[in-house]
Amino acid sequence: MKVLTTNFLKCSVKACDVSNDNFPLQYEGAKCQLVQNENIEFNPEFMLNILERVEWDAVVRVVSELGNAGLPTTKPELPADADQLSEEDIIILRDLHTLLIQTSITEGEMKCRNCGHIYFIKNSIPNLLLPPHLA
């Protein structure tokens, strides 16, 4: 599961939707195995579009749980048009590409901060199914 996906997943328990704590899920760094796939090509325009969809606070939070505390607290300000990207912008985007797209959690656990339910990531695939008493 790509690090970017952590930014898209909330708890599947419907009762947790009324809480603000059902997103992002909590990742226990020590239990998460990370791998990097350097073959995934960098496309600045594509990255720009993706960043528009990202909740930055959640990225910072999850990434620090996974053991990287170096992200700025506010979303980098980038031009909307890929043609206007400066060299510095490209470096930022490239780093985010490495972090969000090239890095995956292959094994791990994620926990809802509201209900405490734990979801597993096995063979890079997160399992968001629920037992009957939570469904």
Next chain:
Amino acid sequence: MKEYLLYMAQVHLNFRRAELESLADLGGISLDFASYDPESPFWVVQLESDDQARALVKRSILTKAVFEYWGSGPDYESLHRDVQSRPGYDERRIRVAQDSFKFEFENYHGKHKRDMSEKIRIIDGFQYLGLEGTIDLKKPKQMYTIIEEYGRINSQETTDEPLRLRFGRHVQTSDRSAMDLLDLKKRPYCGTTSFEAELSLVTANIAQVKPGTLMYDPFAGTGSFLVAGGHYGALVVGSDIDGRMIRGKGANANISANFKKYGMEGRFLDVLTMDFTHNSLRTGLPIDTIVCDPPYGIRESIKILGARDPEKFEGKEKVMIDGRPSYLNRDYIPTKKPYSLDALLDDLLQFACERLPLGGRLAFWMPTANGENLETVIPLHGNLELKYHCTQEFNKWARRLLVYINRGPNYHGPTNTGVKRSSKAFRDHYFSNANR
């Protein structure tokens, strides 16, 4: 405005117009369908420029190519007369007269293959064009195409001589070759539920999947629609309640291996083991397009999370294994219960209007009837405009592609959600299937 000739594939005729119209809309091109003949492979359209023609046809699957239209006729003599007398002839000709070029022959319906000497004789007949560029068979700047349309005498035979000739300057080849590139036979991972390349690409086109946007397939299975969406540049994410489907058969035969083979790993976000009706995609995540093939309850049953018989599961959440509730075991498999197709599709439509942007599209496939030929009813939601329903006929059954546009809460279209649309017999049929 100039005249362009669209040369279309004679397959899936029910889908051609929807595809062209969707691509025109995507490219901000206005196309007048008044003269469109759903049965013919040829259509002369008015477009502003070569660029517009390219934008229209570049990603089409059911079109073969587009040409700047120079003329037509029942035989070569009439063709040459038409080419020279059509308005704008000199302008068209002089603009490209210095460019390197070659001639190409296309043959519609004909069995007759012209040999080199015949071709040269025909090409010589175009001397009057005054093309002064060099002939370049490998990388010509311009390609002049003669499309010879033969007539059908019966199912076996065609006429010896063409019935009609069309001539034009090639502007853009379509994306039809993608159906070969993405052919299931050559795909590392596919299965019985995989959707053929051609119509999955057409589906992505009619759904207007755009580069750099997010596409979601809630019932991803082996990921056929994810591949089609990725091909058109979207970041794609899928889910399926059945972990085995999306896991595949090892690192060289799974969905991610498919994306790797096609050189688009960066567009594959993830597949999630998830019940669509207990969705984990966060509220507020903009999903631009939803494309899928939901379970119909015919070949596979429709199930969602939950106990069919809740009493049997009462208190089970208290069962502990190694000091931990058993449901928090890494290998715990939750129980599932049958669900109805009506309810699942209602959920899908509801999800689409909550998550799609205004103007965003939902496209999914549905059988027109179940295994016992009982009609299924097209589901409708008040905030979604049903834009297309295109039917694909097979020998014993048919399915249709339904495409909706999210019009938002101020749109009040017809609705039939929350009612039992399928006939009772249909429901009994798939429930009995689900229980099997």
